[in-house]
Amino acid sequence: MENILFDFISKYITLTEDEKNVLVSLNLFRSAKKGTILLKEGQHSKESYFVLKGCIRSYYLIDGEEKTTAFYTEMDALTPHFVINKTPSEYFISCVEDSILTVSNSDMEAEVNSKFPKFELMCRKLSEELLAQQRIDFDEFKTSSPEQRYLNLLQSRPDLIQRVPQHQLASYLGIKPQSLSRLRARILEKKS
Amino acid sequence: MENILFDFISKYITLTEDEKNVLVSLNLFRSAKKGTILLKEGQHSKESYFVLKGCIRSYYLIDGEEKTTAFYTEMDALTPHFVINKTPSEYFISCVEDSILTVSNSDMEAEVNSKFPKFELMCRKLSEELLAQQRIDFDEFKTSSPEQRYLNLLQSRPDLIQRVPQHQLASYLGIKPQSLSRLRARILEKKS
DNA sequence: CTCATTTCTTAACTTAAGTGAACGTACCTA
DNA sequence: TAGGTACGTTCACTTAAGTTAAGAAATGAG
Structure with a gap:
C-alpha cells in the first residue's frame, strides 16, 4: 500500500530509505467505509487526503440539495481550500466507495518540511500542478x-x-x- | 510603480533593500496598450504577469468565437497553466485596458530563486493561495x-x-x- | 464632422435544462 | 416475505438560454 504513495512522491522528488521510514512512522494510513463523512460543513479541519484506493467526493449542501464539485480517485490529492479566508469549511467530503487514504494535517506537514526541506519543493510543484490542472478543468467547464x-x-x-x-x-x-x-x-x- | 509590487510581495515574505534592488535591476516592468496581445494560441511562452495597473484577460478561440475565462486587474498574478502537458498554449492573453505589468519568465524566476531561497517559499504560498481561490471560484460557478x-x-x-x-x-x-x-x-x- | 465599424439591446423563435410527478427496480430491513 | 427507501428513467409542462435578425448607440479613423 505504501508503494502507491511512494510512486506518487517519486514523480516530484527522490526519497531515501530513511525518509520513507519517517513517513511510514507517521501513521498516515486510514481506511474508510463507503458513506463515511470525512469533513462536515462548519468544521475547521486542515486535513489533507491522498487517495490510495477508492473514491471520495466533495460537495456543498445548498437549500437541502447536494452539489458535488469534485471526485478524487486513485493517486489524487485533496487539499482543503479555505486556506485564504480561514473560515470554517462550507462543504463536505465523503467516501463514494470503501477507500484507503493517507491523512495528514498541517502540523505533520510542518514537521516533515522541517526535517526534509525537499518536501517544500514537492509541495510547491504539486500545488503548481494542481493549480494548472484546476484552471484547465475550469476553462473546459466554462467553455x-x-x-x-x-x-x-x-x-x-x-x-x-x-x-x-x-x-x-x-x-x-x-x-x-x-x-x-x-x-x-x-x-x-x-x-x- | 515598484511599490505596488513590493506591497504585494510583502504579503508573503519580507524583502531587504538589497533584494528589492535586485528585483528592480531585472527590468521587469512593461506597459502595454489596450488590445495588445501578450500571448497567442500556439505560442509556447512561460511568461508570468503581474498587473500593476489596468486589466488583462485570457480567452480561447473556439469555432471563431472568443471565450473569456479570466480577468486580471490590479494586484492579480497570472501564471500560464500549461505546466503539465507542456503543449503550446491553447488560449490568448490580451489587454482590456492600457496596462502596466511586470513580466517574468521561468529563467528569471530560477535565477531569483537561487539567489534568494525565500522566493521559493513565496511561490509555494502564492500558488497554494491561487489554487484555493481557483477552487472556490470554480465551485461557485458550478453551483x-x-x-x-x-x-x-x-x-x-x-x-x-x-x-x-x-x-x-x-x-x-x-x-x-x-x-x-x-x-x-x-x-x-x-x-x- | 462624417462614415464605417463595433457593441449593445430588443424581439421572435428554437432548443435544452428545470420542475413536479409517476413508475419501475434494486436494495434494505423488519 | 412484505414494506419502505433510494435511485434512475420517463413524461408533460415551465423557464431560461441559444439563435437569428434588426436597429440603436457608442467608438474610431480619416
Whole structure:
C-alpha cells in the first residue's frame, strides 16, 4: 500500500530509505467505509487526503440539495481550500466507495518540511500542478455545454461514470439527474 | 510603480533593500496598450504577469468565437497553466485596458530563486493561495445559475462590470451577450 | 464632422435544462 | 416475505438560454 504513495512522491522528488521510514512512522494510513463523512460543513479541519484506493467526493449542501464539485480517485490529492479566508469549511467530503487514504494535517506537514526541506519543493510543484490542472478543468467547464461536458468526462474519466451514482454525476456536471438521463438518451439517439 | 509590487510581495515574505534592488535591476516592468496581445494560441511562452495597473484577460478561440475565462486587474498574478502537458498554449492573453505589468519568465524566476531561497517559499504560498481561490471560484460557478453568477460578480468585483465590454463579460459568465442583456433586464424588472 | 465599424439591446423563435410527478427496480430491513 | 427507501428513467409542462435578425448607440479613423 505504501508503494502507491511512494510512486506518487517519486514523480516530484527522490526519497531515501530513511525518509520513507519517517513517513511510514507517521501513521498516515486510514481506511474508510463507503458513506463515511470525512469533513462536515462548519468544521475547521486542515486535513489533507491522498487517495490510495477508492473514491471520495466533495460537495456543498445548498437549500437541502447536494452539489458535488469534485471526485478524487486513485493517486489524487485533496487539499482543503479555505486556506485564504480561514473560515470554517462550507462543504463536505465523503467516501463514494470503501477507500484507503493517507491523512495528514498541517502540523505533520510542518514537521516533515522541517526535517526534509525537499518536501517544500514537492509541495510547491504539486500545488503548481494542481493549480494548472484546476484552471484547465475550469476553462473546459466554462467553455462547454452540459452535453459536451458529459462527453468529455466519458473520454477523460470513463471509470467515474461506472463508479459514481448518477445524481452525483449530474450535479458534478452542473445539471439535474433528470437532465442527465435525457441527455444520455439524446446522445444514444444521435448515434443510431 | 515598484511599490505596488513590493506591497504585494510583502504579503508573503519580507524583502531587504538589497533584494528589492535586485528585483528592480531585472527590468521587469512593461506597459502595454489596450488590445495588445501578450500571448497567442500556439505560442509556447512561460511568461508570468503581474498587473500593476489596468486589466488583462485570457480567452480561447473556439469555432471563431472568443471565450473569456479570466480577468486580471490590479494586484492579480497570472501564471500560464500549461505546466503539465507542456503543449503550446491553447488560449490568448490580451489587454482590456492600457496596462502596466511586470513580466517574468521561468529563467528569471530560477535565477531569483537561487539567489534568494525565500522566493521559493513565496511561490509555494502564492500558488497554494491561487489554487484555493481557483477552487472556490470554480465551485461557485458550478453551483450557481448565470443570473446568480452575475449577481455574485456585481458583489465581488463591481468594477469589472464597468471596465469590461459586455460581450466579454457574458462569455466569462458562460452565456451569450444577448442572454446577458436579457438577464440584466429581468433583474431590473424584479427590483421594481 | 462624417462614415464605417463595433457593441449593445430588443424581439421572435428554437432548443435544452428545470420542475413536479409517476413508475419501475434494486436494495434494505423488519 | 412484505414494506419502505433510494435511485434512475420517463413524461408533460415551465423557464431560461441559444439563435437569428434588426436597429440603436457608442467608438474610431480619416
